[in-house]
Amino acid sequence: MPTRHIISIGDFDRNDIDRLLDHAAQIDERNYDGNALCGKILAALFFEPSTRTRMSFESAMARLGGSVLSVGSVEACSMAKGETLADTIRVVSGYADAIVIRHPKEGAARLAAEFATVPVINAGDGAGQHPSQTLLDLYTIRQSMPIDGIDIAMVGDLRYGRTAHSLASALSLYNARLHTISPTGLELPANLAESLAEKGMEIIEHDDIRDVISTVDVLYVTRIQRERFPDSASYFNVASSYRITPELLADARDHLIVLHPLPRVDEIDPRVDDSPHARYFDQSRNGVPVRMAMLMQVLQ
Amino acid sequence: MNASASGENEGLLVRRIKNGTVIDHIDAGEALNVVKILGITGTTQEALSIATNVPSRNMGKKDIVKLSNRELSKEEVDRIALISPRATINIIRNFKVCEKKGVEIPTLIEGVVRCPNPGCISNTHEPIRTKFRVLPGGLHCCYCDWVINRDITGHII
Numbered sequence: 001m002p003t004r005h006i007i008s009i010g011d012f013d014r015n016d017i018d019r020l021l022d023h024a025a026q027i028d029e030r031n032y033d034g035n036a037l038c039g040k041i042l043a044a045l046f047f048e049p050s051t052r053t054r055m056s057f058e059s060a061m062a063r064l065g066g067s068v069l070s071v072g073s074v075e076a077c078s079m080a081k082g083e084t085l086a087d088t089i090r091v092v093s094g095y096a097d098a099i100v101i102r103h104p105k106e107g108a109a110r111l112a113a114e115f116a117t118v119p120v121i122n123a124g125d126g127a128g129q130h131p132s133q134t135l136l137d138l139y140t141i142r143q144s145m146p147i148d149g150i151d152i153a154m155v156g157d158l159r160y161g162r163t164a165h166s167l168a169s170a171l172s173l174y175n176a177r178l179h180t181i182s183p184t185g186l187e188l189p190a191n192l193a194e195s196l197a198e199k200g201m202e203i204i205e206h207d208d209i210r211d212v213i214s215t216v217d218v219l220y221v222t223r224i225q226r227e228r229f230p231d232s233a234s235y236f237n238v239a240s241s242y243r244i245t246p247e248l249l250a251d252a253r254d255h256l257i258v259l260h261p262l263p264r265v266d267e268i269d270p271r272v273d274d275s276p277h278a279r280y281f282d283q284s285r286n287g288v289p290v291r292m293a294m295l296m297q298v299l300q
Numbered sequence: 301m302n303a304s305a306s307g308e309n310e311g312l313l314v315r316r317i318k319n320g321t322v323i324d325h326i327d328a329g330e331a332l333n334v335v336k337i338l339g340i341t342g343t344t345q346e347a348l349s350i351a352t353n354v355p356s357r358n359m360g361k362k363d364i365v366k367l368s369n370r371e372l373s374k375e376e377v378d379r380i381a382l383i384s385p386r387a388t389i390n391i392i393r394n395f396k397v398c399e400k401k402g403v404e405i406p407t408l409i410e411g412v413v414r415c416p417n418p419g420c421i422s423n424t425h426e427p428i429r430t431k432f433r434v435l436p437g438g439l440h441c442c443y444c445d446w447v448i449n450r451d452i453t454g455h456i457i
Contacts, residue, residue: 010445084426107421107443111428126419128444191447194437 004298005113005120008129009166014173021139023293024286032292037066040299043096044070045088046123047079047103052262053123053132056287057100060295063288069096086115093117098299101125119298127160133261134166136290140283141218144257147171153179153212155242156222156267158188163261164222165192172199179204179212183224183238209242214251219244219277221260221267245269249277259283314349320368322390322397323380328353330384331363333453337379337412338372346370359386378406382434383453407434413448413455420444430457 012020026032042061046054058068079088085103089112092099101112102123109122109129124130141147152171158164158180168178168188178201180188193203206212213219221244229235243266244258260268260280272278326334331350340346347368356362371391380387381403391399411429415422422430422443432439438449448455 008445085421085424086426086428103421104419105421105424106417106419106445107441110443111421111426114428125421126444198437 005109005116005122006131006294006298007109007113007120007122009131009134009170010129012131012170017135017138017170017173020135020290020293020297021142023296024135024139024289025142027289027292028286032064034063035065036296037061037064037299040064040066040098041096042066042068042295043092043099044068045092045099045101045103046070047101047108048124050102050123052284052287053102053130056284057121057123057132057291057295059288060291064292064295066097066295066299085111089115089120090117098295121294121298124162127162127165130162130166132287132291132294133163134170135294136283136286137163137167137220137259137261138170139286139290140259140279141257143282143286144279145217145255147174147176149175149177150218151177151179151212151216152218152220153181153206153209153216154188154220154222155181155209155244157186157224158182158222159186160225161222164188164220167220168192168196168201172196172201175200177202177204179206179216181206181209181212181242183242186224209244209248210251213248213256214253217253217256219252219256219258221258221264223260223263223265223267239266243267243269244272246271246275249275252277314351314364314366316395317347317349317366317368317392318395320347320366320370320392321372322392323365323367323372323387324362324390325356325359325384325386325388326363326365326380327384327386328359328361328363330453331365333383333456334363334365334380334387336453336456337383338376340367375406377401378404379409379412381405382409382412382439405434408432408442409434409439412457413439413452414457415441415444415446416448416455417441417444417446420446 061068093116098119099116100121100123101109103125106126106128108125113120122129122131154164224239226235256277257279258277262284331352349366351364353361354364377389387403389401390397410431415430420443431442438447440447
C-alpha cells in the first residue's frame with residue numbers, strides 16, 4: 001500500500017474533503033478513541049516559526065494517545081551544518097511514524113514525501129501550500145453554513161498569503177463565488193486566478209470592502225505584512241483602509257462570519273471579537289479536531 | 301544540405317551520416333535549442349552537424365540536426381516536442397533510414413528545464429532533478445506549482 005501523504009489541497013477531491021470534515025465533526029463531539037494512536041510517534045520538523053499549527057498538531061497527537069518528537073530550532077539541527085532536507089527526512093523516517101513539516105521553500109513537503117518512508121503532512125511551505133489550515137477554514141465555514149455556493153470575500157495580502165491561495169482552490173470545488181479586495185501589488189497571482197477561472201470559479205475584484213460587505217457570507221481576512229511596503233507611513237495608510245471594524249460590520253448580513261488564519265496585527269479591530277460575526281478564535285480551536293482527523297487518516 | 305540559390309553546385313552542405321539520428325523539420329532557428337535540450341555540449345562525444353534556415357516545401361524554412369553514431373531514445377526524442385512539435389526523427393543505419401517517427405509531447409519532463417521560482421525547493425542543493433507536468437496551459441513545476449507558459453527554451457538547464 002503506498003504511503004499516504006497530505007501535501008496539497010489540490011491532491012484532494014471534494015469527497016475526500018467532505019469525508020475528512022465529517023470525521024473532524026465526529027471527533028469534535030468527543031466521539032473518538034483517545035488511544036487510537038497509542039505508541040505512534042509524530043516528528044515535528046518546523047524550520048519556520050509556528051505557534052498555532054505546531055501546538056495544535058501536538059495537542060491533536062496527545063489527545064489520540066500518541067507522542068511528538070521535535071527539533072528545537074533550525075539552529076539546533078543538522079540542517080544548520082549543511083545537511084540536505086532529503087537526508088534529514090530519510091533519517092527522521094527511522095525515528096517516527098509520521099512527519100509534519102513546515103519549511104520556508106515552496107515544494108519542500110513534496111520533496112520530503114519523495115524521500116520519506118513514513119507519511120508526510122505539509123504544515124506550510126513558503127508561499128506555497130498549507131492544507132491543514134484550509135481544511136480547518138472549510139470546517140469553520142461548515143459549522144455556520146453549507147459551503148456550497150457561498151459568496152466569500154478575501155481581504156488583505158492575496159499575493160503572498162498561502163492560506164488564501166489554498167482556500168480559494170478548495171472553494172472552487174464548492175461553486176463558491178470569490179470577491180477579492182487587496183492593495184495594489186498584493187492581488188491574487190494571475191496564474192492562480194486563471195486556474196480558478198478554468199475550474200469555473202467566478203472571481204470579482206473590488207476596491208473597497210464596503211462594496212461587498214452587505215452581500216457576502218464569509219469575510220476571510222489576511223495579514224498585510226509591513227515588510228511589503230517601503231516605509232511605515234505607506235503601510236499604515238494602506239492597512240487602515242483594509243481594517244475590519246464594528247462600524248463596517250453594521251451593514252453585514254446577520255449570518256456573515258469573519259475568519260482570519262491568525263496571528264492578526266491591526267487587520268481586525270479588537271472590538272469585533274465580541275461580535276456574533278467573529279469566528280477566528282473558533283477557527284483556531286478547530287485546528288485540533290481537524291488535525292486529529294488528518295493524523296488518523298495517515299497513521300491508521 | 302540545401303542547394304545553392306543559383307541552382308549551381310547542387311549538393312549537400314551537410315554530409316550524409318552512416319549511422320545515427322537525423323532530426324528533421326525542426327522549426328527554423330530552434331536547432332541550437334534542440335542540441336541544448338538533448339544535453340549535447342562541447343564536452344560530449346557526438347559528431348554533430350547542424351543546418352539552419354534550410355528551404356522547406358511545407359515549412360518555408362526549417363532546421364536539421366544530424367548526430368553520428370547515436371540513436372536517440374524515445375524520452376530524448378519527446379523532449380524535442382516541447383520546442384519543435386513538428387520535428388521528425390530518422391534513425392540511420394548504414395546510410396539507410398531504418399526508422400522514421402514524429403515526436404510526442406511528454407506528460408512529464410525531468411531534469412530538462414529549471415523552475416523560474418527562486419523560492420522553489422528544486423533551486424536549492426537538494427539531490428533532485430527538476431520535474432514538470434506538461435499541461436495545456438504550460439509546464440507545471442511538480443514541487444511548487446509554478447507555471448512556465450512562455451519562453452520554455454529560456455529555462456532549459
